[in-house]
Amino acid sequence: MSPILFPYRKPLLGEEPRSPDESLPGRISSAQRDRSVPGGFRPFSPPGGHAPVVDRRSFLRLGAAGAAATLLLPNWLAADPYAPFIHRDLGRPVRIRGRVRSGGRGVSGVAVSDGLQVVKTARDGTFEILSSEGRDFLRMTVPSGYRIPLNPTGTARFYQPIAPAASGEMDALFELERLQDSDENHAFFLLADIQTQDRQEMEWFHRQTVPDVRATHGALANPQAFGIACGDIMFDDLTLFPAYEEGVSRMGVPFFQVVGNHDLDMDRPTDEGSTDTFSRHFGPAYYSFDRGAVHYVVLDDVFWHGSGYLGYLGADQLRWLENDLRYVEPGRPVIVATHIPVLGSRHLREGREHPSAGISVANRRALYRLLEPYRAHILAGHTHENEHVFEAGTHEHVNAAVCGAWWSGPICGDGTPGGYSVYEIRGEEVTWRYKSTGFDFRHQLRVYPRGADPKAPDEIVANIWDWDPAWTVVWYEDGERKGEMARRVGTDPLSEELHRGDDLPPRRTWVEPYPTGHLFYAPVSPDARGIRVEATDRFGRVYSGSPERPG
Numbered sequence: 001m002s003p004i005l006f007p008y009r010k011p012l013l014g015e016e017p018r019s020p021d022e023s024l025p026g027r028i029s030s031a032q033r034d035r036s037v038p039g040g041f042r043p044f045s046p047p048g049g050h051a052p053v054v055d056r057r058s059f060l061r062l063g064a065a066g067a068a069a070t071l072l073l074p075n076w077l078a079a080d081p082y083a084p085f086i087h088r089d090l091g092r093p094v095r096i097r098g099r100v101r102s103g104g105r106g107v108s109g110v111a112v113s114d115g116l117q118v119v120k121t122a123r124d125g126t127f128e129i130l131s132s133e134g135r136d137f138l139r140m141t142v143p144s145g146y147r148i149p150l151n152p153t154g155t156a157r158f159y160q161p162i163a164p165a166a167s168g169e170m171d172a173l174f175e176l177e178r179l180q181d182s183d184e185n186h187a188f189f190l191l192a193d194i195q196t197q198d199r200q201e202m203e204w205f206h207r208q209t210v211p212d213v214r215a216t217h218g219a220l221a222n223p224q225a226f227g228i229a230c231g232d233i234m235f236d237d238l239t240l241f242p243a244y245e246e247g248v249s250r251m252g253v254p255f256f257q258v259v260g261n262h263d264l265d266m267d268r269p270t271d272e273g274s275t276d277t278f279s280r281h282f283g284p285a286y287y288s289f290d291r292g293a294v295h296y297v298v299l300d301d302v303f304w305h306g307s308g309y310l311g312y313l314g315a316d317q318l319r320w321l322e323n324d325l326r327y328v329e330p331g332r333p334v335i336v337a338t339h340i341p342v343l344g345s346r347h348l349r350e351g352r353e354h355p356s357a358g359i360s361v362a363n364r365r366a367l368y369r370l371l372e373p374y375r376a377h378i379l380a381g382h383t384h385e386n387e388h389v390f391e392a393g394t395h396e397h398v399n400a401a402v403c404g405a406w407w408s409g410p411i412c413g414d415g416t417p418g419g420y421s422v423y424e425i426r427g428e429e430v431t432w433r434y435k436s437t438g439f440d441f442r443h444q445l446r447v448y449p450r451g452a453d454p455k456a457p458d459e460i461v462a463n464i465w466d467w468d469p470a471w472t473v474v475w476y477e478d479g480e481r482k483g484e485m486a487r488r489v490g491t492d493p494l495s496e497e498l499h500r501g502d503d504l505p506p507r508r509t510w511v512e513p514y515p516t517g518h519l520f521y522a523p524v525s526p527d528a529r530g531i532r533v534e535a536t537d538r539f540g541r542v543y544s545g546s547p548e549r550p551g
């Protein structure tokens, strides 16, 4: 299939370039900055006030200074020095009684949660949770074997707001429909960073990505499929969520949503409430569901602090995850979708020892501990590049962006074409392939001629964007197998041509090539007439390519 090229547009006169927040950790976009504190980042303050921190020992020492000083202390401290420093108003207690049913009969063993506690339905499908008004949504872990319930737009509807009567009581009902066929074998599409900023970009999403996903779904052997939009669905303009939902309904499979740093209500002074608009469309920002043998978990790892964000998982979310996983048998595959990579390796490629706060999750060790008993895959987006990272027993898949170079070019900064990943599950076996928008599945590498990388004048370069250490990459000259190519960190030659410099790419001149870890080099004879690179993925699928000039 010939490639569909993304339309280009020269920058309009007076158009301001945008900041590449993903390439500069913790940096905020101009749209965010307009609505934020002048001068940049604001330090954390304790929720509930800006009183100075006084620990017990300091207080006792201060106490010797006399009762007169006590009069100067805040009332709450003078009244009870040992009271909790942070006060959280959890609201009134709410007793939720509900039922999960299918075909008029209760469904037992379904996990239901208020985002903190997790209970399972009894034999007759009933459950009870003593929650509080401070919790946002009641959610059900959609069990395997049942259809994913839908909103009218085609997004998954597994939740309902916690809205009790004046008495503090609330009734809840979740209806399920049994699948005709087993979902032991199923598939899903992982769309990271759709990131449409305006109507024009949304139209490109509708014209290019939507039919591509639809066609890919049609070609799959197993029709049991769903999608996950892995964050940065928007590019700050949340009024475009309905247009995304139209795209979902046209793709024809249920979609789950992950919240990204560009999907937030940025006028909120802290993380609380920053997902309100997202939640009005898609429900809770963290939840779980089951398909076949796989337990899926969606996390919100974007912590908004009022003038920017960092990768962090809040205490309630971690406690919920601990409770959620209590019901998941050790050894099962668990697939976690989250926006900001938990670890990534950009820092290593850029020569830094530690990952930045904006492109990694600061308290990831807590997540790793919870995932220890499982065969865990962590799927993320955010950095607009492809890579696989293995850490603490988990396999992290960082996915390139649907929007390529933020809708101003066909590839991401690491050379990966704009596109999405397709995961296929057979029993407990998880396989995946990258799907470049406008190309078929054979498009898994791009080979550049000898000297395309000026730092390697005698070598060919192959960009194998979904590479992980279980792949093998060899090259042939005139039909003769020469050996394995050498992996080195470098920049993709086509990305250099399309992105390098102050004027490129059009509309997003701040996009630059990033150092990538999936480039392979081989010294070739200048006389060789036929050069071919052959890459075999971890599942034994073989892809090949020959040198082509960039551009």
Ligand SMILES: [Fe+2]
Pocket (backbone or CB within 6 Å): 022, 231, 232, 260, 261, 262, 339, 381, 382, 383
């Ligand atoms: Fe992002």
